[in-house]
Amino acid sequence: MTEAPLRIGLAGAGPWAHAMHAPTFAAGPETTVTAVHVRRAEAAGELAGKYGAVATTDFDELLGTCDAVAFAVRPDIQADLAKRAARAGKAVLLEKPVALTLPAARELAETIESAGVVSQLVLTKRYLPATREFLEQARSFPPSAPAPATCTAPSSAAISPPAGASNTARCPTSAPTCWTSSKPRSAPSARSAPPATRPGG
Template sequence: MTHHPRPLATARSHDPRPIRVGLVGAGPWARTMHARMLAAGPETELAAVWARRTEAAAEVAAPYGARVAGSFEELLDLCEAVAFAVPPAVQAELAVHAAEAGKPMLLEKPLGSDLPSARKVAEAVAEHGVVTQLVLTKRYHPATREFLRRAGRATVVGARSCYLHGAFLGGDFATPWRLEQGALLDLGPHLVDLLDAAVGPIATVRGTGDPRRWIELTCEHTNGAVSQASLSGSVRLPRARTRVELFGPDEELVYDTAELDHEECWPVLRREFAEAVRSGRGNGIDAQRGLRLQELLDRAMA
């Protein structure tokens, strides 16, 4: 079966019809976020679902009247764009094929289970000129964008941050890849992305501790600032805690997700992905950004 990449200057630029998205995966995140978000529209519709277990794909597809693809190749034929909700190793393998087929992609973080596989994804995306968008959830909340806007005008000399929860202790998200890789690859992309964007580009990063229990990162930024990040998915808390504190000669600037409603992220994410697919221009939160974050996390592990 031959697929022909669609050029970046797409004919859908002013087409009001929803983008037909195929979903890869049928786990908890596919059910609770991806399928529900994509089917809610109006910018997108859930066209089809494929998973290695057909019965699981059918359960995800049924509430939205989506097709169940018999293979990944069939999914590519049924959609204009692809969304991934699978473990990093699976995403990295299939995303290369989707890029070769010219399909815009909604990608999860991390891009791959290791740096070489992440690099293959980014290289395939660049080679075939496909638009991508990364599901760095918090980046799509208005409060996050306001924090980053204010941080861009501040002089920061130091920062402290944390992303902590107990999801790895049990439940739907205590999945094999998370238990094996730990918080660094699961939570790390979110926090390192915020520090890199709010404080300034990270030049060096060092990690201490065990990613499966608790890991501390110390980052030195190109502007001379120093930041620290605490990461764990294995501590008992009443709810997830994400906090970034910026310090400098002016009043401290604090970002805290305790009061944020993450439901506000999904319409923004969906709208921007659809706009990217239609226009052929992404929002910068893409595979290349994902590769940079994975390069930084790889240095921390080293």
């Protein structure tokens, strides 16, 4: 027996909703678009009309038509609406960033966890074969060493290295914590080279 498609309510009717969310979910067969919610009735109607969905400016009406809500709205709007969707028992598909502030994002995450609903963040190419292959290969990459600090401050003050410092050279600056690697660098071109000076003055 074939399962009924998951009913998707779409919050938002901007370019991303038109180009990606609506046509993807409407194509099925696992999903179908049941409603489009946006504050402007004409915008909701334009997008919903393409897929035979309900157009509404009432988010609660959208929640009554769907099993899950996909968001294509601003982060501040998404954070509030997604909490309402989660509390109503709807799965949520979120855009990034999920909120405008870290506290708001944490509150949303806590609400979703408390409601026990499914949630996922839109990562458009995360599951493509090429992306999966790259991530698998990346797990075997050795960690890279941090690049040495570079200082270009124009001062001739001589500064002693901090205790225990190694493989460093004094940097011509008055900043007491500014040090550079002693690894030699390629010489600048004759046209742009400054007068030669020794580290430390």
